[in-house]
Amino acid sequence: MSTQETAHQGKQEFNITVYTENQIGLLNRIAIIFTRRKINIDSLNTSPSEIDSIHRFTIVIDETEEVVRKVCRQIEKQVEVLKVYYHTNADVIWQEMALYKVSAEVIAEKAG
Amino acid sequence: MEALQEVLTEPQQKEAIEMSGSAALLEALIVEGVSTIFGYPGGAIMPIYDALYDYKEKLNHILVRHEQGGIHAGQGYARSSGQVGVVFATSGPGATNLVTGLADAQIDSTPLVCITGQVFAHLLGTDAFQETDVINITTPVTKWNYQITDAEEIPEIIAKAFYIARTGRPGPVLIDITKNAQIQKFAYKGYTPCNHIRSYRPKPIVRPQFIEQAAQLINEAKKPFILWGQGVLLGNAEQEFKAFIEKAGIPAAWTILGVGAIPTDHPLNVGMLGMHGNYGPNVLTNECDVLIAIGMRFDDRVTGRLDKYAKQAKIIHLDIDPAEIDKNVQTTVAVWGDCKETLPLLTQLVEEKQHTDWVNKFYDFADRENEAVIDAELHPTEGEMTMGEVVDQLNRLTNGDAVIVTDVGQHQMVGCRYAKFNHTRSNITSGGLGTMGFALPAAIGAKFGAQDKTVVAIIGDGGFQMTLQELGTIMQSGVDVKILILNNRFLGMVRQWQELFNERRYSFVDIQSPDFVQVAKGYGIAGRCVNERSELQDALKEMLNHQGSFLLEVMVTKENNVFPMVPQGCSVSEIRLK
Numbered sequence: 001m002s003t004q005e006t007a008h009q010g011k012q013e014f015n016i017t018v019y020t021e022n023q024i025g026l027l028n029r030i031a032i033i034f035t036r037r038k039i040n041i042d043s044l045n046t047s048p049s050e051i052d053s054i055h056r057f058t059i060v061i062d063e064t065e066e067v068v069r070k071v072c073r074q075i076e077k078q079v080e081v082l083k084v085y086y087h088t089n090a091d092v093i094w095q096e097m098a099l100y101k102v103s104a105e106v107i108a109e110k111a112g
Numbered sequence: 113m114e115a116l117q118e119v120l121t122e123p124q125q126k127e128a129i130e131m132s133g134s135a136a137l138l139e140a141l142i143v144e145g146v147s148t149i150f151g152y153p154g155g156a157i158m159p160i161y162d163a164l165y166d167y168k169e170k171l172n173h174i175l176v177r178h179e180q181g182g183i184h185a186g187q188g189y190a191r192s193s194g195q196v197g198v199v200f201a202t203s204g205p206g207a208t209n210l211v212t213g214l215a216d217a218q219i220d221s222t223p224l225v226c227i228t229g230q231v232f233a234h235l236l237g238t239d240a241f242q243e244t245d246v247i248n249i250t251t252p253v254t255k256w257n258y259q260i261t262d263a264e265e266i267p268e269i270i271a272k273a274f275y276i277a278r279t280g281r282p283g284p285v286l287i288d289i290t291k292n293a294q295i296q297k298f299a300y301k302g303y304t305p306c307n308h309i310r311s312y313r314p315k316p317i318v319r320p321q322f323i324e325q326a327a328q329l330i331n332e333a334k335k336p337f338i339l340w341g342q343g344v345l346l347g348n349a350e351q352e353f354k355a356f357i358e359k360a361g362i363p364a365a366w367t368i369l370g371v372g373a374i375p376t377d378h379p380l381n382v383g384m385l386g387m388h389g390n391y392g393p394n395v396l397t398n399e400c401d402v403l404i405a406i407g408m409r410f411d412d413r414v415t416g417r418l419d420k421y422a423k424q425a426k427i428i429h430l431d432i433d434p435a436e437i438d439k440n441v442q443t444t445v446a447v448w449g450d451c452k453e454t455l456p457l458l459t460q461l462v463e464e465k466q467h468t469d470w471v472n473k474f475y476d477f478a479d480r481e482n483e484a485v486i487d488a489e490l491h492p493t494e495g496e497m498t499m500g501e502v503v504d505q506l507n508r509l510t511n512g513d514a515v516i517v518t519d520v521g522q523h524q525m526v527g528c529r530y531a532k533f534n535h536t537r538s539n540i541t542s543g544g545l546g547t548m549g550f551a552l553p554a555a556i557g558a559k560f561g562a563q564d565k566t567v568v569a570i571i572g573d574g575g576f577q578m579t580l581q582e583l584g585t586i587m588q589s590g591v592d593v594k595i596l597i598l599n600n601r602f603l604g605m606v607r608q609w610q611e612l613f614n615e616r617r618y619s620f621v622d623i624q625s626p627d628f629v630q631v632a633k634g635y636g637i638a639g640r641c642v643n644e645r646s647e648l649q650d651a652l653k654e655m656l657n658h659q660g661s662f663l664l665e666v667m668v669t670k671e672n673n674v675f676p677m678v679p680q681g682c683s684v685s686e687i688r689l690k
Contacts, residue, residue, distance in 0.1 A: 069438075
């Protein structure tokens with residue numbers, strides 16, 4: 001989806017990247033910063049980052065930049081959060097991946 | 113850096129001692145300098161209380177009557193002493209009863225370490241007796257929280273808890289300890305206080321270019337105006353603040369949590385901000401050319417309508433918490449950092465000035481406010497007594513040297529407006545959360561935190577009934593707290609709003625009270641009730657001179673309103689004098 005398509009009332013899709021310690025309960029501590037302002041989280045992924053022992057949250061929300069900036073500062077002040085960045089879709093490179101399920105028989109036929 | 117050196121050079125204990133998790137917790141508290149704990153025992157925290165039995169000489173535990181009372185006492189202690197307040201509670205209802213106090217401490221940046229007991233680790237998630245998910249319940253209202261399920265974790269986690277609670281922008285920390293971890297014996301290798309957490313930066317780095325930009329704006333300003341908040345107190349920066357305003361000659365107004373950083377009588381102290389603040393500071397907020405906010409967070413009760421707030425002014429905001437910058441008011445120059453560090457840097461760069469005409473404008477507004485509101489409130493000659501005259505008479509007797517603890521409502525606004533403060537950390541009130549029932553337990557804690565001070569709790573008839581069970585704590589601990597109930601037989605602030613904005617439809621604000629003096633008597637606390645102006649001064653003297661706690665109930669006028677007032681949704685310059 002392009003930025004223009006989702007833009008309404010100055011809102012657009014933002015990708016928030018949060019680098020954190022790997023700590024029980026931190027997911028909730030971060031999530032409630034959004035729910036407190038009644039912001040819907042469109043997507044949330046958490047996994048180990050490329051840096052050993054540091055985890056990364058990738059959160060996608062539809063909001064104004066002003067609100068995103070404030071939310072990011074409130075996330076960044078959590079004790080176990082190292083750094084927060086936010087980007088619009090235009091700022092980041094998107095890679096899309098698809099997984100297709102193909103019948104083995106079809107492959108076998110072609111191979112034959 | 114000194115602290116770091118100390119810790120690094122501390123000799124490591126060579127041999128480990130076998131110790132229970134409970135004992136390790138108490139050892140940690142002693143190393144952290146804790147002398148007073150406010151708490152209430154229960155099933156899941158029994159091993160800690162059992163260990164406490166052997167530490168009675170070193171740790172003074174005050175048995176409260178309700179966990180909410182315990183945490184408010186911890187807050188009062190922290191606010192009057194500047195130390196971390198420590199609170200113990202059991203699992204389940206004990207822990208949930210802490211929630212109001214945690215929310216209060218979180219919004220008012222009060223350093224607390226709360227220890228809650230929890231069911232055995234193997235019972236977590238099973239709806240065991242008195243099990244509640246205290247970590248998830250308290251996450252929104254704590255700076256940090258953590259559940260310990262293994263005694264080995266205790267020294268390190270308690271060290272982190274104190275470090276997080278007291279550094280940066282302070283706040284409440286809750287540590288939940290399962291019963292097995294309290295009982296478990298482990299190899300205790302000593303306690304090392306924490307001075308660094310990788311992911312936590314208590315103070316932002318001070319950037320000189322922003323100090324320079326701020327100084328330039330201040331030096332060019334014709335009508336600069338300072339707003340200060342509790343950050344000045346929390347940063348122990350009262351002297352630095354005074355040096356700054358005196359050199360720059362800038363009038364300064366306070367939030368109710370910031371009052372006391374400089375004395376009430378200081379010529380540049382122009383009064384209180386906000387909804388029931390002083391006339392001049394509110395009106396002139398919309399006339400100043402540079403607004404300098406120091407350690408305050410532009411609460412809506414201070415700013416009124418934001419889109420009409422100081423729009424003509426350039427805004428400089430000094431704060432330790434980057435999340436506060438641009439949260440409510442857009443700044444021109446943001447000075448991130450601890451004001452203990454940033455204020456002296458700014459003082460160096462500002463020119464020595466006196467904005468005499470501008471300061472006089474505040475005095476002119478003060479004269480108008482005196483005529484329109486204050487004289488009648490403080491010096492009535494007939495009719496029923498007013499809250500203001502009680503506070504004024506109290507000032508005459510304490511000379512502004514007492515610690516004043518207020519609850520929430522009309523008496524709070526009157527107390528903050530009219531009480532005189534010569535010293536820092538002497539106004540203790542529930543500012544952000546507005547917690548009725550705060551004052552009585554907070555006053556108990558405040559007295560333990562400032563033993564050499566007279567502590568007067570000014571409370572309304574409504575708020576007093578929310579936590580009056582803490583009279584039992586006063587009785588048993590023997591703490592000397594003066595309780596001044598201003599009884600208007602109404603939930604006064606709500607009644608005031610109903611009068612002004614709801615066509616006097618007094619909906620459930622007519623509150624009945626017991627005979628407070630008799631209630632106090634039941635707890636062995638002396639008391640007196642006065643109805644007549646002629647008795648007031650004598651009664652206040654009796655209260656202050658009494659050895660030990662004393663409850664004085666003063667019957668004040670029923671339908672008095674607190675003015676000035678910025679009605680909700682209005683701009684600060686639309687402040688009403690009547």
